Amino acid sequence: MSSRPPAPQRSRGNPSMGDVVRSVAVLSLIVLGIWAFGLLQTETPEDPIGESVPYADTAASARDVATYPLLAPANLPTDWRVNGVRFTPTGSQAWHLGVLTxxxxxxxxxxxxxxxxxxxxxxxxxxxxxxxxxxxxxxWQRFDGPDRSITLVQETPEVTTLVTTSTAPLEDVQTFVRRLATA
Structure with missing residues (x-):
């Protein structure tokens, strides 16, 4: 009777180089598949900045509470949009309106x-x-910043109004100021 020696068993704790390469390849394919699926499911908006934030209702509510003549644009030029609006009724009664030209x-x-x-x-x-x-x-008092920013300030006994930009030219700032009104 001839007996063959038993086949050597591989150790599970010490993989061969081929095992490592196959594992990396399989994991890479899985990651690539997830990335491709995410890419197909992602929609990039045409306008990454988004729609204009409605500000008229916030301005109207703030005017009811503010103890000073609150300013907001009666209307904005075409393609300008409001990107932020807030009113803090307590303390200094802070009103903010941000606009993109x-x-x-x-x-x-x-x-x-x-x-x-x-x-x-x-x-x-x-x-x-x-x-x-x-x-x-x-x-208006004019202030110029170190980064060529323009700031206009008007101080009255009731409130201080500041219009500022770091990127818009003076003509746009003047257009914006001309449209400010109390209601």
Whole structure:
């Protein structure tokens, strides 16, 4: 009787190089499949910035509470959109309205019961006085920032209004200011 020696058993704790390569290949195919499925299920919007945020109702509600003449644009130029709006009724009664122009340039409106210097320091850090600017008979203090930003400020006994931009040209800022109204 001839007896053959038993076949050597492979150790489960020490895989061969072929096992490692096969495992990496299988895992790579799984990851690639998940990535491809996600790519097929993802829709990129044509306008990544999104639709305009409705602000008229917030402005109307804020005007009912604010103890100062709250400003908001009566209307905006075509293709401009509001990207943020908020009103904090307590404390300094802070009103904020953020707008993107048709070229996606940002203009921000801030109104608070605070000093002009406080608002400039908060919303236009590093801006220095650059004279005045008259828009439709209203005189605004102009501040220019180190990054070529433009900030216009008007201080009254009731409220300080600040319009600022770091990206929009002065013409767009003037267009925005001309459309501000109380209702």
């Amino acid at each position: 048709d070229e996606n340039r940002y203009i921000g409106l801030e109104q608070e019961k605070a000093s002009a210097r406080d608002l400039v320091d908060t919303y236009a850090e590093g801006a220095e006085e650059a004279g005045t600017l008259e828009i439709d008979g209203v005189v």
